[in-house]
Amino acid sequence: RKEVEQDPGPFNVPEGATVAFNCTYSNSASQSFFWYRQDCRKEPKLLMSVYSSGNEDGRFTAQLNRASQYISLLIRDSKLSDSATYLCVVGAGTALIFGKGTTLSVSS
Amino acid sequence: GAGVSQSPSNKVTEKGKDVELRCDPISGHTALYWYRQSLGQGLEFLIYFQGNSAPDKSGLPSDRFSAERTGGSVSTLTIQRTQQEDSAVYLCASSFQGAGGNTIYFGEGSWLTVV
Numbered sequence: 314r315k316e317v318e319q320d321p322g323p324f325n326v327p328e329g330a331t332v333a334f335n336c337t338y339s340n341s342a343s344q345s346f347f348w349y350r351q352d353c354r355k356e357p358k359l360l361m362s363v364y365s366s367g368n369e370d371g372r373f374t375a376q377l378n379r380a381s382q383y384i385s386l387l388i389r390d391s392k393l394s395d396s397a398t399y400l401c402v403v404g405a406g407t408a409l410i411f412g413k414g415t416t417l418s419v420s421s
Numbered sequence: 422g423a424g425v426s427q428s429p430s431n432k433v434t435e436k437g438k439d440v441e442l443r444c445d446p447i448s449g450h451t452a453l454y455w456y457r458q459s460l461g462q463g464l465e466f467l468i469y470f471q472g473n474s475a476p477d478k479s480g481l482p483s484d485r486f487s488a489e490r491t492g493g494s495v496s497t498l499t500i501q502r503t504q505q506e507d508s509a510v511y512l513c514a515s516s517f518q519g520a521g522g523n524t525i526y527f528g529e530g531s532w533l534t535v536v
Binding site: 345347355356357358359362400406408409410411412413414 | 469480512526
């Protein structure tokens with residue numbers, strides 16, 4: 314089982330759609346959780362941290378289920394500029410482990 | 422500069438040559454990471470430095486890969502006797518402390534092509 318698994322997509326949605334990404338992780342001792350965004354041929358950049366109580370930042374909502382070892386990201390009212398690859402990131406011990414990412418394409 | 426700085430930004434080298442990639446982390450960040458990303462693939466962890474602790478080298482793919490961090494700041498990733506499968510973008514990142522809950526910030530990467 315891979316350490317961090319994501320549905321690679323691509324997810325193709327129209328502007329204004331709501332889209333959800335899921336991620337599972339294998340290490341039950343994981344302590345920190347993030348979503349990063351990566352544009353084509355660019356470096357990853359932090360989108361948001363994920364807290365146990367769930368958290369929201371504008372159109373983005375992240376949730377964590379420790380019992381199921383599952384993380385989600387919900388994007389509401391999708392914009393063209395949301396088109397990117399979304400990386401699920403889990404911290405356990407000394408380093409952060411990245412999922413392979415889910416690609417989102419928003420079209421007009 | 423304010424961000425993580427990497428050099429060179431692009432490197433084309435012949436198979437069998439050695440290459441050195443440099444990373445200058447954000448000032449004050451004690452943790453430094455190297456990742457590798459092949460075209461269309463996810464990020465592969467290579468090595469992690471945290472302060473004066475022994476580095477976590479568990480991700481280095483072979484003994485041709487090594488990294489140093491001098492004075493707790495600048496890091497150099499060295500690849501000896503490069504192979505075509507080493508072609509990738511090598512991403513350096515730093516954070517204020519370790520990976521436990523702290524945001525890591527990436528440099529723009531060093532794009533390595535082995536021909």
